[in-house]
Structure formats: C-alpha cells, structure tokens
Amino acid sequence: MPTRNWIDLKQDALSGIETMRAHFEGHAYDPHWHDSYLVGVTEQGVQQFNCRRQKHRSTPGKVFLLEPGDIHDGEAPETGGFTYCTLYLDSHWLERELRSLFEQTPDNAQLSFAATLADDARLAMATANAFRTLHGEEIRIVRQTALDGLLSSLTSHLHWRTLITPDPRLPLVAQRARDYLHSHMTQDIGLDDLARETGVDRFRLTRAFKAAFGVAPHAYLIQLRLAKARRLLAQGELPVSVAAALGFADQSHLGRWFQRAYRMTPADYRRRCSNLPD
The missing domain is CATH 1.10.10.60 (Homeodomain-like)
Incomplete structure (x- = not known):
C-alpha cells in the first residue's frame, strides 16, 4: 500500500527560519533532535510523540514546543494520520530578538519552554500566521510583523534557565x-x-x-x-x-x-x- 506521507519544507533567507508542513500516517520518524527551537501547531489528527521521558498527544489547535537537543520521535496512533506545521527557530536569532524586547535579561542563561504542549489559542494563531507568511514568501515587512506577533505570544511560555557547568542534575x-x-x-x-x-x-x-x-x-x-x-x-x-x-x-x-x-x-x-x- 503506497504511503500517504508528505513533507513541504522551505527556509526563510533573512531569518534562517525553516518552515515545514507535513502529514504522516503510522510511524512518522525515529528519535532525533534539532539544534533549533521548534514551535508548531497540530492541524489535523493526533500527533503522538515521546519527549523528556513523557508521551505527549497533540490534537488540533495545540502547540508543541521543543528546545534544542530535545530528543523526540513521532507517530500517528489513529487512522487518518496527522498534519502539522512547524517553525524551526534558530537559537541565536530567537535569543537576540527576545533580548531586544526586554530592557533587562539575565546573563549566562538559556531560553527554556515552560511546557512541551500548550493549549493557547493566541499562540496557535500566531504560530500559524508566522508559518503562512514565511512559507508563502510574503514581503519582508509582513514576515517581520508576523514574527513579532509570534515572539509576543511566546513570551508567556518562556523562561530563562541559568546555565550551570557541570549541571548538578546530571551525572x-x-x-x-x-x-x-x-x-x-x-x-x-x-x-x-x-x-x-x-x-x-x-x-x-x-x-x-x-x-x-x-x-x-x-x-x-x-x-x-x-x-x-x-x-x-x-x-x-x-x-x-x-x-x-x-x-x-x-x-x-x-x-x-x-x-x-x-x-x-x-x-x-x-x-x-x-x-x-x-
């Protein structure tokens, strides 16, 4: 039986942000990670994945948030598969843009997501809008406005995590x-x-x-x-x-x-x- 999986991927030349929309049925992908921040929305179906030693189920309208190095996999546990759109935010770009939004930001700290899944309609709309404008190659001012809207919606889901070397939480x-x-x-x-x-x-x-x-x-x-x-x-x-x-x-x-x-x-x-x- 032929697969119905498909991937549509582009990269924005100005920001370096990758945008991807994809559909998977059954097994989607093996455990892996990215060196960018992932912000995406499940559009259709149930997107199931393991991350941070927990199994997550993202349903339509939910936003999934992954940090650089977060190991995750993916599968469709239900008939019909799942469809989602995602932005891969370069870590240097994200930190630079967010630091410009605040008068004071901590030194020796890394941005961290408060949770892996968010049920936030405003963030979901901002993510989908940023995806559409970048993936659709809108004019620069439209793309930048959409990204500013995404950053504004993300702030309530982010915190600065102090970098400690070595990390006392790990052997x-x-x-x-x-x-x-x-x-x-x-x-x-x-x-x-x-x-x-x-x-x-x-x-x-x-x-x-x-x-x-x-x-x-x-x-x-x-x-x-x-x-x-x-x-x-x-x-x-x-x-x-x-x-x-x-x-x-x-x-x-x-x-x-x-x-x-x-x-x-x-x-x-x-x-x-x-x-x-x-």
Whole structure:
C-alpha cells in the first residue's frame, strides 16, 4: 500500500527560519533532535510523540514546543494520520530578538519552554500566521510583523534557565562523555575512548549516559552529526562532501540515517533549504 506521507519544507533567507508542513500516517520518524527551537501547531489528527521521558498527544489547535537537543520521535496512533506545521527557530536569532524586547535579561542563561504542549489559542494563531507568511514568501515587512506577533505570544511560555557547568542534575560521567562526543564528533569514536575519558567501565558509562540523555552514546553521536549535516546542507554543501566531513562511511550511510530521522534525503533537504544550484 503506497504511503500517504508528505513533507513541504522551505527556509526563510533573512531569518534562517525553516518552515515545514507535513502529514504522516503510522510511524512518522525515529528519535532525533534539532539544534533549533521548534514551535508548531497540530492541524489535523493526533500527533503522538515521546519527549523528556513523557508521551505527549497533540490534537488540533495545540502547540508543541521543543528546545534544542530535545530528543523526540513521532507517530500517528489513529487512522487518518496527522498534519502539522512547524517553525524551526534558530537559537541565536530567537535569543537576540527576545533580548531586544526586554530592557533587562539575565546573563549566562538559556531560553527554556515552560511546557512541551500548550493549549493557547493566541499562540496557535500566531504560530500559524508566522508559518503562512514565511512559507508563502510574503514581503519582508509582513514576515517581520508576523514574527513579532509570534515572539509576543511566546513570551508567556518562556523562561530563562541559568546555565550551570557541570549541571548538578546530571551525572558527571554522562556530561564528560557528552562533551567528548561534541569535541570529537567527526572521529571514529569507540566506547573504550569514552570510558577512558570518564574513568568508568563501558557498561557503567552507557547506563549513566542513557539515564541522563535518553539515548545511548552511539545514537547521540549520530544525532550530533545529523544536526551538523543539516546546517552544512542548508549552506549548499553537497551530500557526498558532508558525509566525508562528518565521519559517515559514505553518502549512502549519511542518507540512511538522515532519512530515518527527517523522512527526506540529504539531497532533497539541500534543494529545499539552499538557493544554490546542484
């Protein structure tokens, strides 16, 4: 039976914001994360996903709010699937715009969403309007006005979270392993490398890492590379070059993981999000 899933993705050249409208039936996508803030609205059906160790069900009119690094999956538990629209807000853009709205903002702090799901009609309308104007490539003043409306509606759902290093809420072993993965993400890292770096055996390391971040170290490394791949592809880099730069075995290896996480090929993503010719 042919799939009825579809994705419509664009990127706004001025703000760097990606806009996506999609429909999925059954399994939507495997666990993954983004390095941007996600603000989206479920338009039709039931959108079910796991995030922050909870299962969420977003129904029409509800807004879902994900922070950079929030690992999430997706599925349609009911016949007919679900449709949604989403904005991927660049973290630097969002923090810069919000800091300009307030006379005083805290230093050494990161924006955080108060909840993963919001039942807020004003925010839902602002999100849908921002999506329509950006995705529809309206003139610049219209796009900026819609984004200002979105920012205004978001403020009641945001707070500043103090950045503490190391984070006392997470095991130090897991944080050290994560930092090592970030600084060596293009290398052929083994569990023995992480164990040596953290001073514990591989089994304790894996248990601590999964408890802290919800995935095993190898899965975290793959997602780290995929997030970087999105940025490089949006800049016009060719999939074969991206695969080589990020430590994938070849272009097909990158393509398999990219397809599982984002339900599109690297070449398709590059075509939709860059203005460069193939």
